[in-house]
Amino acid sequence: MPDNSAAKYRRxxxxxxxxxxxxxxxxxxxxxxxxxxxxxxxIGYGFLTPDFSNPALLLEALGKTLAFxxxxxxxxxxxxxxxxxxxxxTIVRQFSAFIRAIHEIFWALIFIQITGLSSATGVLAIxxxxxxxxxxxxxxxxxxxxxxxxxxxxKNTKTLNSxxxxxxxxxxxxxxxxxxxxxxxxxxxxxxLGFIGLPTLGFHMETFYKxxxxxxxxxxxxxxxxxIGTSRFWLKxxxxxxxxxxxFWLLPWSSYGDWSLLMRxxxxxxxxAPLKQPDLTLTEKLHALGSWGAHRWHNExxxxxxxxxxxxxxxxxFTGVISLILFPWISHHFLNKLGRASGNTVLVVARSTPExxxxxxxxxxxxxxxxxxxxxxxxxxxxxxAHLIGLYSQSIKLRDDASSGLxxxxxxxxxxxxxxxxxxxxxxxxxxxxxTAILGILGIPTLGFYIDSAFEEIRFDRAILLILVAALxxxxxxxxxxxxxxRLHIQHRPESL
Amino acid sequence: MSSVTNxxxxxxxxxxxxxxxxxxxxxxxxxxSDLNLTIQAGERIALVGKSGCGKSTLLxxxxxxxxxxxxxxxxxxxxxxxxxxxxxxxxxxNQYSWITNxxxxxxxxxxxxxxxxxxAQQLEIANLLQNSVDQLSGGQQQRVALGxxxxxxxxxxxxxxxxxxVDELQAKRLLDHILSAHETAIxxxxxxxxxxxxxxxxxxxxxGQIEIDQATTELTPDDLMRLY
Numbered sequence: 001m002p003d004n005s006a007a008k009y010r011r012x013x014x015x016x017x018x019x020x021x022x023x024x025x026x027x028x029x030x031x032x033x034x035x036x037x038x039x040x041x042x043i044g045y046g047f048l049t050p051d052f053s054n055p056a057l058l059l060e061a062l063g064k065t066l067a068f069x070x071x072x073x074x075x076x077x078x079x080x081x082x083x084x085x086x087x088x089x090t091i092v093r094q095f096s097a098f099i100r101a102i103h104e105i106f107w108a109l110i111f112i113q114i115t116g117l118s119s120a121t122g123v124l125a126i127x128x129x130x131x132x133x134x135x136x137x138x139x140x141x142x143x144x145x146x147x148x149x150x151x152x153x154x155k156n157t158k159t160l161n162s163x164x165x166x167x168x169x170x171x172x173x174x175x176x177x178x179x180x181x182x183x184x185x186x187x188x189x190x191x192x193l194g195f196i197g198l199p200t201l202g203f204h205m206e207t208f209y210k211x212x213x214x215x216x217x218x219x220x221x222x223x224x225x226x227x228i229g230t231s232r233f234w235l236k237x238x239x240x241x242x243x244x245x246x247x248f249w250l251l252p253w254s255s256y257g258d259w260s261l262l263m264r265x266x267x268x269x270x271x272x273a274p275l276k277q278p279d280l281t282l283t284e285k286l287h288a289l290g291s292w293g294a295h296r297w298h299n300e301x302x303x304x305x306x307x308x309x310x311x312x313x314x315x316x317x318f319t320g321v322i323s324l325i326l327f328p329w330i331s332h333h334f335l336n337k338l339g340r341a342s343g344n345t346v347l348v349v350a351r352s353t354p355e356x357x358x359x360x361x362x363x364x365x366x367x368x369x370x371x372x373x374x375x376x377x378x379x380x381x382x383x384x385x386a387h388l389i390g391l392y393s394q395s396i397k398l399r400d401d402a403s404s405g406l407x408x409x410x411x412x413x414x415x416x417x418x419x420x421x422x423x424x425x426x427x428x429x430x431x432x433x434x435x436t437a438i439l440g441i442l443g444i445p446t447l448g449f450y451i452d453s454a455f456e457e458i459r460f461d462r463a464i465l466l467i468l469v470a471a472l473x474x475x476x477x478x479x480x481x482x483x484x485x486x487r488l489h490i491q492h493r494p495e496s497l
Numbered sequence: 498m499s500s501v502t503n504x505x506x507x508x509x510x511x512x513x514x515x516x517x518x519x520x521x522x523x524x525x526x527x528x529x530s531d532l533n534l535t536i537q538a539g540e541r542i543a544l545v546g547k548s549g550c551g552k553s554t555l556l557x558x559x560x561x562x563x564x565x566x567x568x569x570x571x572x573x574x575x576x577x578x579x580x581x582x583x584x585x586x587x588x589x590x591n592q593y594s595w596i597t598n599x600x601x602x603x604x605x606x607x608x609x610x611x612x613x614x615x616x617a618q619q620l621e622i623a624n625l626l627q628n629s630v631d632q633l634s635g636g637q638q639q640r641v642a643l644g645x646x647x648x649x650x651x652x653x654x655x656x657x658x659x660x661x662x663v664d665e666l667q668a669k670r671l672l673d674h675i676l677s678a679h680e681t682a683i684x685x686x687x688x689x690x691x692x693x694x695x696x697x698x699x700x701x702x703x704x705g706q707i708e709i710d711q712a713t714t715e716l717t718p719d720d721l722m723r724l725y
Contacts, residue, residue: 005578005629399574400557403587406595410602411587415578 009418012488013320020317023310029374032367039365046214050222057204058223065200065227067247068119068193069186072126074244076186077179079127080134085163087139096139097478100132101471103438104189105356106448108196109455109463113269114261119251122198126189130182137178138171145170176237183240184231188354191224195356196441205357209364221357228352269460296462300454301469304440304447308473311370311446312429312436315377319432320425322382323389324414330390333398333413347390350383355435359442368443376439377432385424389417422488426481433477437470447473507538509653509681510562517551517558529554529705536683538652541676543692543713544685546702546724552685555702556657559683565591566653567679571661573642577631581622584630584641585613588648616644619674621667636662643671647678654679658687669694689718 033039052058086092108125115121145167153162194202201224208217268276274288328334329343355376362372396416402408440448447470454463511534518528529551536542536559544552553571560568567588575584582605590598601609610626617623620640625633630641639662646654654675660668668688672695676682686692692699699716701709701724708724709716 003628003632004580005631006580006583007629009578399568399570399572400560401568401570402574403590407590407598410595410599411579411583411590412576415576418578 006415006418008488009422012422012484016313016320017317020313023313026306026310027314027374028369029371030367030369031371032369033365036365036367042212043214043218043361043364046218047221049215050219051213051215052219054216058219061194061199061201061204061220062223062227063250064198065187065190065194065202066243067251068122068126068198068200069183069190070240070244070247071119071123071251072190073130073179073183073186075123075127076130076134076182079131081138081175083131083135084138084142085160087135087142088159092135093139096132096135097475098132098471100129100136101434101474101478102129102467103434103470104129104193105196105438105441106451106467106470108193108198109451110467112196113455113460114265115258117197117199118258119253120259122190122193122200123251125193126186130186133182134179138175141171141174141178142167180235180237180240183235184228187227187231188352192354192356195360202357206360209360221353225349225352229348265460270464272461272465273459296465300450300462300466303445304450304466305469305473307370307444307449308433308436308440308446308470311373311377311439311444312433312477314370315374315381315432315436316425316429318374318378319381319385319428320421322378323385323425324421326382326386327390327393327417328409328413330387331393331413333393333396333408343390347383347387350379351387353380355380356438356442359439359444363442370444373436373439373442373444373446377435381428381432385421385428388424389421392420393417419488423485426485429481430474430478434474437473508535509538510559511535512558512562517554529702532707534700534707534710536681538681540681540683541695541697542683543696543699544683544702545687545689545692545699545721546708548687550702550724551705552702553657556655556683556685560655563653563655565649565651566655567646567649567651569643569646569654569656569659571657571685573638575630575638575641575645578629580627580629581617581633581641581644582610582613582626585616585644585648588645589650613644613648616648619647620644620671636664639663640671643675647674650678652680654682654684656682656684658685660691661687665691689721692721693718 083092083096087096104125107128108121111121111124142163149166149170150162153166191201191205194200194204195206197203201220205217205220205224208214208220272289272292274280274292275285277285277288280288326343326347330340330347332340335343358376358380359372362376366372393413393416396413398408398412402412437447437451440446440450441452443449447466451463451466451470454460454466512532515532516528516530517532532555544555546552560566576587583602586601586605586609593601600606605613614623614626617626620643622637622640622644625637630638633641639659643656643659646656646659656675659675660671663671668691672691675684676695682695684695693713693716696713698712699709699721700707701721703724709720
């Protein structure tokens, strides 16, 4: 077979398309509301008439959102950096992979059982997965530094010393840049944590939207857009220490909650129920555990995994399609300055709105099915990938007699961006899988749905088991994505995990 | 190919007292001033001069004044991920609707394949048609760019060092193909001997001016030395 790059890309794309097609019959795509257009109209009207009449509430929610984000991300940076120093050790890499495979909302659901709706819950829910993310990115940054200074030092210098004195200073600039980028993600995570009860922007948004107060809900969303949209003006590395200090004033450690339940949670609550029955022998206990496990498998794990995978694969394909449709909107190969500015605005709004929020609004409009989940994931992630490949396409220089319009799109630009496009899509795959599980909390029967139900029924053993399953699924997808990238010879720094 | 001779005097492009500059990215391109030039159909012109003397600027200007000439730029501008076949096909993109082009991108018709096969055979790359361009050597890539220009089937060929990466013998063979396929050819070259072997007229550029513009029969290779 002749060596042909385009054919290789086509085979990979076809593989993804086929996997989505196989998933399609299993997907519930019904519209379950009687009149989606009226609901949509009312939500739209709310956006036109936002109600800012309660600035005190807006300000407090805004402050709390930022405080959770800054404290959580800062703890993540500190512990992530510590882990990154030892990132060459397999155990550290696996540990980091594991803690970041559990979504911040799942961490929050766990901590709510121990410390209630306290500051600790919100801060730790962000800090723990972000530690895993920072460990990975910082670890890679440290290993990729210029090797010349390392070769110049005394041969038997301890690894830790050379890391601290050479690698860390060399990588410091990138570490700072990445931390700033992650802070923006942290703000999004913090806002979303409101949906499970913490006092951030998401909390009020959910309350207002559930009560049909779309004008007040829209006001919160506008504040959120303003916050993210202006971040490059105020989110500067020099100001971060100041923000962290301010966050302790807004969210003092004294409100960190009661830890007395921790031991009980670990030693009793999460132990599978059959093992806790006092009057059984060991063999009887193991037997009961077996049927308990089988029951979990048939009723929760299998349907949960199936729905998570089905929703992810379909969303992944739509993400790809949307990004390929949208990226020309911000590329000078297709549009003038004015056109590109409009494209940029649309992409900024779509990518700064968390998919959870989009899905929430989608559910109000379409009712509970996979449709709002697919739309939300595809729109948000599609806008991110479109932004990245749009930027990349700007660096392509065409010859003088290159074609224009759709001929230019299909023959000149698309083949040239396709490798990067696949790379970004593969990086988003794991993110989509993580988010898909989370959408279960909104009522789409993915793993998150069963996890949320288990917490509601106070069956912590079941909840923890399902969270572990979700984590393993994420790790598996991450492995497949890494393997595919190597096969395709795509090496590209991830913009986000 | 109709045999149009110089005596018929059909100007295809005429430049009078023009000043040419070409902004291309950040790199400033050489400027040509007080330019007077008329090119007749049927002429075979070699464009010579030191690198950076304005050959590319002049060729670009000619390209924009002519109606869809076959264009073979110095930087081949190929799409590396696409096959040789598709890169050659791109010479005719403007002759079909975009939807037809899209079909041919996914599955080229047999007719198209045969046409392109014929072009590729002349350029000695017929065995590479299905390979993507990123797998080819520099000389092979240059021939693909040449193939794209030939496939345009235009009357006029404009080439900017189109043979710089192939060996001498092959350059002669390729040049023959270019000449037999185009009524008029204007080719920038650094190889003076190759220029004398085909051109009916030689234009030499120096310091932003036309230094030499004469029929080849009136020149010897030594006359060109003052350009360098």
